[in-house]
Amino acid sequence: MTTFNDIITNAQLLRAIGDLGFTEPTEIQVQTIPPGLEGQDLIGQAKTGSGKTLAFGVPLLAKLTPERRSQALILAPTRELCQQIAVELGKLAKHSDVKIASVFGGVAMNPQIAALRDSQVVVATPGRLLDHLERGTFRTESVHFLVFDEADRMFDMGFLKDMERIVRRVPKERQTLLFSATMPDAIKRLASQYQRNPIHVKTHSHIEHSLLPQSFYRTDMGGKFSLLVHLLKKEDPNLAIVFCKTKHGAKALARNLARLGFEADAMQGNLSQSQRDRVMADFKAGKIRFLVATDVAARGLDVKHVTHVFNYNISTVPEDYIHRIGRTARAGAAGKAITLVEPAEERLWRDILRLPNISALEQRAEHVERIAFEKHGREQGGRRGQPQARTPRPQAAGRPPMSHGARGQEMHSQQRPSGNRPPARRSGGRPGGRGRRFQR
Secondary structure, three states: OOOHHHEEEOOOHHHHHHHHHOOOOOOOHHHHHHHHHOOEEEEOOOOOOOOOOHHHHHHHHHHOOOOOOOOEEEEEEHHHHHHHHHHHHHHHOOOOOEEEEEEEOOOOOOHHHHHOOOOOOEOHHHHHHHHHHHHHHOOOOOEEEEEEEOHHHHHHHOOHHHHHHHHHHHHOOOEEEEEEEOOOHHHHHHHHHHHHHHEEOOOOOOOOOOOOOOOEEOOOHHHHHHHHHHHHHHHHOOOOEEEEEOOOHHHHHHHHHHHHHHHHEEEEOOOOOOHHHHHHHHHHHOOOOOEEEHHHHHOOOOOOOOEEEOOEEEEEEEEHHHHHHHHOOOOOOOEEEEEEHHHHHHHHHHHHOOOOOOOEEOOOOOOOOOOOOOOOOOOOOOOOOOOOOOOOOOOOOOOOOOOHHHHHHHHHOOOOOOOOOOHHHHHHOOOHHHHHHHHO
């Protein structure tokens, strides 16, 4: 059995890993840390939750100098993943004086500018990093370690041109690590153009069926919400993520669940950064039990004790199904994945079932109570915005009473769309607007 002591010699890093409670490295860590420490360029393919942050974090931190300049740059597709990487690297660097800056849109620039002045490690989303490059508030001449995390996700979100523009600004004498669950042709071209003889490591995307049973229910559009409510009551999850296709769909579904007394809130791209932080903090703390989310929550986010994942809408990219259900059954824990399949989604579902190691058992629900879905928060026979009586769901033993979710509904009704920047803003007409417009 390989241990961390077999592949790492840095005493500070070993001490931090021990503090985190990790006893033996994962497959991706065993195969990438030694060549990473030797300075090799790497391409790592591994499933979500496999320990990729530590896999690139150990070589990165081991190569830093005391110089207070940006030496390592990590690009990530979403704000949440950017924040999470910075937090995890901070834990890994706890016995050193390394400073880490996280740079993403939706928040003020000035605190980031201050952090960038003396941070050795920068974790950033592409659009906001380009803003800092153009302002001259981030300089790349000392960067000798570059990481692309979730590279295929950045490509899906339209960041490829931004990624290329950034990498051209980084010194050629560097070490480049690219981590991606899949390898579309565009990412292969990126790797071949900007890496030097990279070592390609691909670990198994194995799903432990005994820990993560998968099932599905066929339904129609009119009965889908009723079926979901029926299953939420039947399964009684500790914490659950319900995945939707669109931002507006997630918002409407969370509002309808809250109307029925479920502790639910939505995580979607139109929320401001403070709203997203508040929703995630409430979910991690158990203040809300049902996180209704778009695929912005499908990758990278590590929330402990998620027992269920529900696919209310099927992902249009088959591989995204693996990332979604990977939010549960993490670190050896058990979980469940349940998918609702409409007739219009049958083809997508068949494509998912063709993936390696994917197997789902069809189930049938009986005695499903018909419940109306309010598309615009309008009461039946009433006016929009009036309070509505709710039927609280049965409480599990030892669990505090469920809140009515009014705060979440009020927030969603008052919010205005926001992203990394107002949609109409452009910096001097420079190209790359498509990628930045999709940044979340």
